[in-house]
Amino acid sequence: MNFTTIHHQIALTFLSGIGSRRARMIVSHFNDLEAFFAEKRLNLAKIPGIPADFVSLKQRLNALSEADKVLQELERIGAKTVFFTEKGYPRRLKQCEDAPLLLYSKGNIDWNPEKTIAVVGTRHATDYGKALTHELIEGLAEHGVTVVSGMAYGIDICAHQEALKFNLPTWGVLGHGLSKMYPREHRKIADRMLESGGIISEFIPSQKAEPGHFPMRNRIVAGLADATVVIESGEKGGSLITANLATDYNRDVFAYPGDISRPYSKGCLDLIRKNQAALIRNASDLVEYMNWQVSEPNQDRQRALFVDLNQREEKIMTVMRTKPELTLDAIGYLASLTISEVTGDLLNLEFKGLIRALPGRRFQLIH
Secondary structure: OOOOHHHHHHHHHHOOOOOHHHHHHHHHHOOOHHHHHHOOHHHHOOOOOOOHHHHOHHHHHHHHHHHHHHHHHHHHHOOEEEEOOOOOOOHHHHOOOOOOOEEEEEEOOOOOOOOEEEEEOOOOOOHHHHHHHHHHHHHHHHHOOEEEEOOOOOHHHHHHHHHHHOOOOEEEEOOOOOOOOOOHHHHHHHHHHOOOOEEEEOOOOOOOOOOOHHHHHHHHHHHOOOEEEEOOOOOOOHHHHHHHHHHHOOOEEEEOOOOOOOHHHHHHHHHHHOOOOEEOOOHHHHHHHHOOOOOOOOHHHHHHHHOOOOHHHHHHHHHHOOOOEEEHHHHHHHHOOOHHHHHHHHHHHHHOOOEEEEOOOEEEEOO
C-alpha cells in the first residue's frame, strides 16, 4: 500500500507511548515522517527521548494501517485534517505547549481569523445567562468575531445559536469524533454551522464521547481564542477549567458578575474575586478591553500619514510591517532595542493609533 503524508501524520498520533512532546521531537528530527516510519529501530533508539520500545516497526506499520481506515472515514463524512507543521494550522493554538499534533475538522473554517472569542458557561444555563449570551454576541456582530465553544448543553449551544443568528462564524470543539454528535439533538445546529464555521476534534472520527475527553477538549477551546468569556458557572465545572487554561496560555479571561445568591454566579464571582478574570457588564466592555473598536473609514491611514515618529519608533514600525503580528520579545530582537525601550515606544505608537496591543504581549500594525 502507498501511504501518503496524511497517513503518516495520522499514524504518528496512534503510536503508543509517544505523546505530544515526543511526537514533536520526531517531527523536528526527520525531514518528513515517511523517513521516520521507514527508519530502522536501532537508529531510532539513538534519538534522545524516543525509547525504542515505543517505535517498533510492527507498531509503526499497524499505525499506518489504522490511519488508512481513518482516511476512508474522513472521505466518507467529508472531513479534513490539519497537522501541526502545516502553514494552515491555527496560529493561536500553535502557541500552546500542549496543542494537539493533528486536528480533524468539518465545514468551512478559516483557522486564522482576525478576532476569536471563546464563550463558555454552565450546562444549566438560566434565562439570565441566555440573555447575557445574546447581548454579548449581538454586540460583537459588527466586529466580525469568530465564536468558539464546546457544543454542550447550556451556554455553549446558546453561544453557537446566537452566532448563527447574527451571521458570525462559529466553531464547535468536540469531545469525541466528527462522525458522532453528543448530545444528539445538537446535530442540526452543527450542520448549520458548517456553512461559515464548523466542528473540530482531535479524536478520530469514530471515537465515542468519554468523560475524560471533555477536559482535553477545553484546552483547544481556550487555545483557539484571543480571550475566554465565562457567562455563568457554578463553583466547579468545565468552564472554569477552560478559564484556567486560557490564563495558562496568557490569554485574557472575562466573566460576568451575578447575584451572589445565584448558584451559577459563584464560579464567575470567584474568578473576579481572585483576579483570574476581568469583570465585564456587556459586549462594549469586552470590545474596549480587547481594543476592537471600529475605526472611522480611512481614519487610521490618515493618522499614519501625518504623525511624527522618533528614530526608535520608526525602527519599530519598519519591523511591524514585516508580519501581521509580533510578540514584544520579537519586536525588541528585530529592532535591536531593549525590552524597556520597546515597551515605552509601543505604548506611544498605540496612543498614536498606529498599532494595537493583543493578548499575550503581542502587537499588530493597524492598516
